[in-house]
Amino acid sequence: MSIKRIVVLFSGEGSNLENIIKKLHKKSFGLDSYEVVAGITNKKEAKGIQICKKYNIPSYVIEHKNYTSREEFDTKLVEIINSFHPHLTVLAGFMRILTPIFTKNIKAINLHPSLLPLFKGTNAIEKSFYSDMKVGGVSIHYVSKELDGGEIIAQECFKKDEDETLESFAKKIKSLEYKLLPQAIVKILTKKA
Ligand code: GRF
Secondary structure (H helix, E strand, C coil): CEEEEEEEEECCCCHHHHHHHHHHCCEEECCEEEEEEEEEECCCCCCHHHHHHHCCCCEEECCHHHCCCHHHHHHHHHHHHHHCCCCEEEECCCCCCCCHHHHCCCCEEEEECCCCCCCCCCCHHHHHHCCCCCEEEEEEEECCCCCCCCCEEEEEEEECCCCCCHHHHHHHHHHHHHHHHHHHHHHHHHCCC
16 A cells, blocks of 8 residues: 655635545545645635645645746745655646746646647636537646646546536536546556556
8 A cells, every 4th residue: 555645736716626635635546545745826815725724734835926937936836846745746726837847847737627739828718618619628638848738638528508608618617627637636646657
Protein backbone atom coordinates (compact mmCIF):
# COMPACT_ATOMS: atom_id res chain seq x y z
CA MET A 1 0.00 0.00 0.00
CA SER A 2 1.40 3.40 -0.95
CA ILE A 3 0.01 6.88 -0.50
CA LYS A 4 -0.61 8.94 -3.64
CA ARG A 5 -0.20 12.61 -2.85
CA ILE A 6 -2.26 15.19 -4.74
CA VAL A 7 -1.93 19.00 -4.70
CA VAL A 8 -4.87 21.03 -6.05
CA LEU A 9 -4.55 24.57 -7.45
CA PHE A 10 -7.66 26.78 -7.64
CA SER A 11 -8.66 30.43 -8.01
CA GLY A 12 -12.36 30.62 -7.22
CA GLU A 13 -15.35 28.61 -6.05
CA GLY A 14 -13.40 25.40 -5.56
CA SER A 15 -16.35 23.14 -6.31
CA ASN A 16 -14.08 20.78 -8.26
CA LEU A 17 -11.62 20.87 -5.37
CA GLU A 18 -14.42 19.77 -3.02
CA ASN A 19 -15.54 17.08 -5.44
CA ILE A 20 -11.98 15.70 -5.63
CA ILE A 21 -11.73 15.71 -1.84
CA LYS A 22 -15.09 13.95 -1.42
CA LYS A 23 -14.32 11.28 -4.00
CA LEU A 24 -10.59 10.68 -3.48
CA HIS A 25 -9.25 12.06 -0.20
CA LYS A 26 -8.32 9.30 2.25
CA LYS A 27 -9.91 6.72 -0.05
CA SER A 28 -8.30 3.59 -1.46
CA PHE A 29 -8.01 2.64 -5.12
CA GLY A 30 -6.38 -0.69 -5.88
CA LEU A 31 -3.40 -0.96 -3.58
CA ASP A 32 -3.08 2.80 -3.04
CA SER A 33 -4.55 5.30 -0.68
CA TYR A 34 -5.06 8.88 -1.97
CA GLU A 35 -4.50 12.11 -0.10
CA VAL A 36 -5.09 15.71 -1.07
CA VAL A 37 -2.05 17.10 0.75
CA ALA A 38 -2.54 20.80 -0.04
CA GLY A 39 -4.68 23.36 -1.79
CA ILE A 40 -2.93 26.37 -3.32
CA THR A 41 -4.52 29.53 -4.68
CA ASN A 42 -3.41 32.83 -6.21
CA LYS A 43 -6.51 34.64 -4.84
CA LYS A 44 -6.87 35.39 -1.17
CA GLU A 45 -10.66 35.59 -1.48
CA ALA A 46 -11.00 32.18 -3.21
CA LYS A 47 -13.79 30.15 -1.61
CA GLY A 48 -11.67 27.01 -1.99
CA ILE A 49 -9.67 28.13 1.05
CA GLN A 50 -12.73 27.54 3.27
CA ILE A 51 -13.20 24.14 1.66
CA CYS A 52 -9.61 23.17 2.57
CA LYS A 53 -10.24 24.32 6.15
CA LYS A 54 -13.46 22.28 6.33
CA TYR A 55 -11.55 19.11 5.44
CA ASN A 56 -8.43 19.96 7.46
CA ILE A 57 -6.23 20.24 4.40
CA PRO A 58 -3.43 22.85 4.44
CA SER A 59 -4.07 25.78 2.10
CA TYR A 60 -1.66 28.37 0.75
CA VAL A 61 -2.25 31.74 -0.84
CA ILE A 62 0.40 33.04 -3.26
CA GLU A 63 -0.75 36.33 -4.68
CA HIS A 64 0.75 36.97 -8.09
CA LYS A 65 0.52 40.72 -7.59
CA ASN A 66 3.36 40.42 -5.05
CA TYR A 67 5.74 39.14 -7.73
CA THR A 68 7.42 41.24 -10.39
CA SER A 69 7.27 38.64 -13.16
CA ARG A 70 5.46 35.43 -14.11
CA GLU A 71 8.77 33.59 -13.75
CA GLU A 72 9.31 34.82 -10.21
CA PHE A 73 5.76 33.82 -9.26
CA ASP A 74 6.14 30.38 -10.86
CA THR A 75 9.46 29.80 -9.06
CA LYS A 76 7.72 30.32 -5.71
CA LEU A 77 4.72 28.24 -6.77
CA VAL A 78 6.96 25.35 -7.84
CA GLU A 79 8.85 25.56 -4.53
CA ILE A 80 5.63 25.33 -2.50
CA ILE A 81 4.19 22.51 -4.61
CA ASN A 82 7.41 20.50 -4.40
CA SER A 83 7.56 20.89 -0.63
CA PHE A 84 4.53 18.52 -0.59
CA HIS A 85 6.21 15.94 -2.87
CA PRO A 86 3.03 15.33 -4.88
CA HIS A 87 2.59 12.49 -7.35
CA LEU A 88 0.23 14.75 -9.26
CA THR A 89 -0.79 18.43 -9.26
CA VAL A 90 -4.32 19.21 -10.41
CA LEU A 91 -5.35 22.61 -11.78
CA ALA A 92 -9.06 22.88 -10.97
CA GLY A 93 -10.12 26.37 -11.98
CA PHE A 94 -6.63 27.86 -11.55
CA MET A 95 -6.74 31.05 -13.61
CA ARG A 96 -3.13 31.75 -14.40
CA ILE A 97 -0.91 31.45 -17.46
CA LEU A 98 2.11 29.37 -16.50
CA THR A 99 5.70 29.63 -17.74
CA PRO A 100 8.14 26.82 -18.55
CA ILE A 101 9.46 27.19 -14.98
CA PHE A 102 6.20 25.54 -13.93
CA THR A 103 5.62 23.23 -16.89
CA LYS A 104 9.14 21.76 -16.86
CA ASN A 105 9.13 21.07 -13.14
CA ILE A 106 5.62 20.00 -12.22
CA LYS A 107 3.60 17.04 -13.45
CA ALA A 108 0.19 18.65 -13.70
CA ILE A 109 -3.19 18.24 -15.34
CA ASN A 110 -5.79 20.90 -16.11
CA LEU A 111 -9.55 20.86 -16.35
CA HIS A 112 -11.03 22.86 -19.23
CA PRO A 113 -14.77 23.42 -19.90
CA SER A 114 -14.76 22.82 -23.65
CA LEU A 115 -13.90 20.23 -26.26
CA LEU A 116 -10.27 21.12 -26.81
CA PRO A 117 -8.65 22.19 -29.05
CA LEU A 118 -11.76 24.35 -29.47
CA PHE A 119 -12.34 27.38 -27.26
CA LYS A 120 -9.01 27.63 -25.45
CA GLY A 121 -8.43 30.31 -22.83
CA THR A 122 -10.97 32.29 -20.81
CA ASN A 123 -14.77 32.33 -21.19
CA ALA A 124 -14.74 28.89 -22.79
CA ILE A 125 -18.25 28.08 -21.51
CA GLU A 126 -19.76 31.19 -23.13
CA LYS A 127 -17.76 30.75 -26.35
CA SER A 128 -18.87 27.16 -26.64
CA PHE A 129 -22.51 27.89 -25.74
CA TYR A 130 -22.84 30.73 -28.28
CA SER A 131 -21.04 28.78 -31.03
CA ASP A 132 -22.86 26.92 -33.81
CA MET A 133 -21.88 23.59 -32.32
CA LYS A 134 -24.61 21.16 -31.31
CA VAL A 135 -22.54 19.76 -28.45
CA GLY A 136 -20.57 21.06 -25.50
CA GLY A 137 -17.98 19.22 -23.49
CA VAL A 138 -15.15 18.98 -21.00
CA SER A 139 -11.47 18.14 -21.47
CA ILE A 140 -8.70 17.13 -19.10
CA HIS A 141 -5.18 17.51 -20.39
CA TYR A 142 -1.57 17.57 -19.27
CA VAL A 143 -0.26 21.07 -18.59
CA SER A 144 2.31 22.06 -21.20
CA LYS A 145 3.89 25.33 -22.26
CA GLU A 146 1.04 25.94 -24.70
CA LEU A 147 -2.09 27.34 -22.99
CA ASP A 148 -4.77 24.60 -22.83
CA GLY A 149 -2.67 22.74 -25.39
CA GLY A 150 -1.13 19.71 -23.65
CA GLU A 151 -1.93 16.08 -24.42
CA ILE A 152 -5.61 15.26 -23.82
CA ILE A 153 -6.20 12.62 -21.14
CA ALA A 154 -9.99 12.51 -21.05
CA GLN A 155 -12.77 14.23 -22.95
CA GLU A 156 -16.52 13.87 -23.12
CA CYS A 157 -19.33 15.75 -24.80
CA PHE A 158 -23.06 16.25 -24.29
CA LYS A 159 -25.90 17.41 -26.54
CA LYS A 160 -27.03 21.04 -26.54
CA ASP A 161 -30.80 20.95 -26.04
CA GLU A 162 -33.12 23.07 -28.20
CA ASP A 163 -34.15 25.15 -25.20
CA GLU A 164 -30.67 25.16 -23.63
CA THR A 165 -29.76 28.29 -21.65
CA LEU A 166 -26.29 29.39 -20.66
CA GLU A 167 -27.16 28.38 -17.09
CA SER A 168 -28.34 24.88 -17.97
CA PHE A 169 -25.34 24.46 -20.28
CA ALA A 170 -22.93 25.51 -17.50
CA LYS A 171 -24.65 23.06 -15.12
CA LYS A 172 -24.11 20.19 -17.56
CA ILE A 173 -20.43 21.14 -17.80
CA LYS A 174 -20.03 21.15 -14.02
CA SER A 175 -21.61 17.73 -13.57
CA LEU A 176 -19.45 16.27 -16.35
CA GLU A 177 -16.37 17.81 -14.69
CA TYR A 178 -17.32 16.19 -11.37
CA LYS A 179 -17.42 12.82 -13.09
CA LEU A 180 -14.37 13.08 -15.36
CA LEU A 181 -11.71 14.76 -13.21
CA PRO A 182 -11.57 12.23 -10.34
CA GLN A 183 -11.62 9.40 -12.91
CA ALA A 184 -8.70 10.96 -14.79
CA ILE A 185 -6.69 11.40 -11.58
CA VAL A 186 -7.16 7.75 -10.65
CA LYS A 187 -6.30 6.67 -14.19
CA ILE A 188 -3.01 8.60 -14.12
CA LEU A 189 -2.03 7.55 -10.62
CA THR A 190 -2.67 3.87 -11.23
CA LYS A 191 -0.65 3.85 -14.47
CA LYS A 192 2.59 1.89 -14.14
CA ALA A 193 5.64 4.17 -14.48
C1 GRF B 1 -14.36 24.88 -14.06
O1 GRF B 1 -15.48 25.00 -14.88
C2 GRF B 1 -13.12 24.62 -14.87
O2 GRF B 1 -13.37 23.92 -16.05
C3 GRF B 1 -12.62 25.99 -15.19
O3 GRF B 1 -12.89 26.73 -14.02
C4 GRF B 1 -14.04 26.20 -13.36
C5 GRF B 1 -13.70 26.03 -11.91
O4 GRF B 1 -14.84 25.82 -11.13
N1 GRF B 1 -11.23 25.97 -15.58
P1 GRF B 1 -14.72 25.53 -9.56
O5 GRF B 1 -13.88 26.63 -8.95
O6 GRF B 1 -14.07 24.19 -9.40
O7 GRF B 1 -16.12 25.54 -9.05
